[in-house]
Amino acid sequence: MLKTTLHIVILESSKIIFEGLYSILYQSDIYCRVYRAENIDELSDILKTEKINIIIANPVHFVNRDKEINKIKKEFPSLSIVGIDFGVMHKAVIETDASFTLYDTPEHILHLISRMDNRNKSISGNSDDSDNLTKRELEVLTCIVNGKLNKEIAEELNISIHTVVRHRKNITTKTGIRSQSGLTIYAISKKIVEIEDIEI
Amino acid sequence: MHHFTATKMSPSMKMADQIDANPRLLLMLQHFNIDFRVSDLTVSQLCKQYEISEALFVDIANLYNGFGAKKNHTYTKKDLLQVIDFLKNSHHYYRSDMYPQINSYIQLLQKNHPEREFKLLNRFFNEYFTEVLEHLDYEDNVAFPYFIKLLKNRSEESVPEQFSSTEYSEHHTDIELKLHDLKNLLLKYVNIEGDLDLRRKLFFALYELEYDLFVHSLIEESILIPSGANIEKKENA
């Protein structure tokens, strides 16, 4: 089975705690990349550029930042939040998906995190990164390669423009390619269209 | 496994150690016109020697170190003029170093692999770079002169063309996305056999360009534009 890399942010201003969690994660058999955020603003910056799966957070950073947290939760619904329980009650500032204390064993912490990983998979379901395009997406792709506009594609395939846009989005997510000329090269490499059909 | 260990720079650190930890800082030094032989100087001493604002230097270095942009930082007009020099030097590096370098790798690859697929890739790269060059020209001819006038208190002189900061950051996004496509095509899809030396050099150059462009856009969007807007506000008040 293919293991995907987990992208984890540790939201914690204490360097000691960060380093501790970091080394537990890296010595485990969880494939992950770890980022550090010292506060909510740094967290938001990371979320803007990286696809994060899990946040391990000191809940103190959430105090009085409900607005930001809710925005993040809304924007990234598949994100799991694991709280570090310091034994101090922050009157459940936000809902976390799980929590552990600093005295828990590494095994326990890792077990929690791998459970979050499975949860992630069940939510995102079919969106694995493979570029297996559906038949419809292949048709849309061929139209894009031929330089057709959304409106023309909609007419030709007898679907709404809205649906064309959705297909285009899926094509980009699956292939990682956005621009028209990039998609052309993709389609040729994958032998979806014949190179002779394209004018060079 | 990737080890993420960038540390935040502070003025008392030795510059040589900082370069050791993140060699990309060499590019930054070059954009600041600072020689690579930094001896045993601390960041603070180095800035003094080259008459560069320490706060500015550290902020930009931390962007290169992978930290996000600082909010609400105030820079002096002199700092901002230095930022513009820095950005201009970066433009020079894209035009006269990166572009010819990447282009030469692609030309060589095309010679060894005459498939038509590769021809398309070559065209893609050229389209991409034409877009980059247009953007650089726009900044050199419209955006920077506008900011320089603003900073030198000569705002009464007429500005040749109105500058728009939203349009500006859209350019940046476009440029980033195309480069991303190019990398993905080479990593995942385009069939080239062998030629690993050449292809590795191409990859390294693309990654180097990508990183520098990323920080470059951050400097423009998080330092230059907001500071310019602040000055405008003050002067209109």
Ligand SMILES: [Fe+2]
């Ligand atoms: Fe620029």
Ligand SMILES: [Fe+2]
């Ligand atoms: Fe720019």
